[in-house]
Amino acid sequence: MARPVIERTPTGIPGLDELLGGGLPKGRTVTISGGPGTGKTTMGVQFLIKGIEAGENGLLVLMGEEARHVKENMLNFGWDLDRLQQEGKLTIIEFGPSKLSQTSISGLANLIRIASFGVKRIVIDSITTLEYQVKDPFERRLAIMYLFETLSGTGSTSLVVAEMSYASPLARKYEELEFLAHGNILLHVIPLREEHVLALQITKMRGIEHDRELHPYKITPQGIVVYPDQRVFYYPATYTPPA
Ligand SMILES: Nc1ncnc2c1ncn2[C@@H]1O[C@H](COP(=O)(O)OP(=O)(O)O)[C@@H](O)[C@H]1O
Numbered sequence: 001m002a003r004p005v006i007e008r009t010p011t012g013i014p015g016l017d018e019l020l021g022g023g024l025p026k027g028r029t030v031t032i033s034g035g036p037g038t039g040k041t042t043m044g045v046q047f048l049i050k051g052i053e054a055g056e057n058g059l060l061v062l063m064g065e066e067a068r069h070v071k072e073n074m075l076n077f078g079w080d081l082d083r084l085q086q087e088g089k090l091t092i093i094e095f096g097p098s099k100l101s102q103t104s105i106s107g108l109a110n111l112i113r114i115a116s117f118g119v120k121r122i123v124i125d126s127i128t129t130l131e132y133q134v135k136d137p138f139e140r141r142l143a144i145m146y147l148f149e150t151l152s153g154t155g156s157t158s159l160v161v162a163e164m165s166y167a168s169p170l171a172r173k174y175e176e177l178e179f180l181a182h183g184n185i186l187l188h189v190i191p192l193r194e195e196h197v198l199a200l201q202i203t204k205m206r207g208i209e210h211d212r213e214l215h216p217y218k219i220t221p222q223g224i225v226v227y228p229d230q231r232v233f234y235y236p237a238t239y240t241p242p243a
């Protein structure tokens with residue numbers, strides 16, 4: 001019997017699709033977690049831009065950074081978000097502090113359900129603030145499950161950005177969000193001998209075969225580029241690798 005094949009949504013990020021064996025599982029929700037400045041926003045916007053270039057409209061939900069700043073920053077990569085908005089290819093929803101204080105994860109989910117009409121790719125950047133709002137772990141888990149169910153219901157392929165407070169891949173705890181999402185992409189800053197290297201790792205992608213090693217990536221003037229043929233080897237300070 002032929003195996004069912006999960007359709008893919010190419011991210012359009014050079015190198016990443018190769019690690020994913022073609023792209024993200026279509027219609028699923030994947031988290032991107034990383035520390036500050038690891039390129040989470042750039043990666044999310046790049047995913048939307050590449051979608052628009054392929055005829056797939058996008059929805060960007062900003063919670064944490066002002067839309068006008070994101071637009072200015074993204075112009076550096078040649079991505080004109082204002083123009084795409086005017087052309088009706090990109091929807092941006094911005095949550096400032098006052099709006100955030102009056103909303104919840106389920107409120108966000110309901111808004112996304114309405115705003116996602118005709119959209120194929122959704123990016124939420126980032127979910128962290130709203131996660132703090134739900135103190136009770138059980139309620140928080142239910143809220144995240146409701147959000148993910150809503151994202152899945154839109155039929156879009158979604159990226160949910162999360163702030164990760166640990167730079168090292170070993171000295172971190174797993175986040176609830178990561179357990180509940182279909183897939184996780186981690187962005188690390190790895191201190192090597194004389195430099196800090198950005199490294200990407202796909203730790204989970206349900207239903208598809210994928211690479212799980214640490215690969216270097218760069219934030220270039222054209223956006224994020226991942227190097228699938230190169231690896232980053234990281235050992236904790238106390239560990240002596242075999243000679
Ligand atoms: N044009 C550029 N070329 C290379 N690197 C850039 C460029 N613009 C920004 N960066 C790098 O990208 C980082 C911010 O990327 P961003 O996607 O906002 O990260 P995050 O959302 O994870 O905080 C900056 O700290 C800088 O190091």
Ligand SMILES: [Mg+2]
Nearest residue numbers: 040041042065
């Ligand atoms: Mg950001």
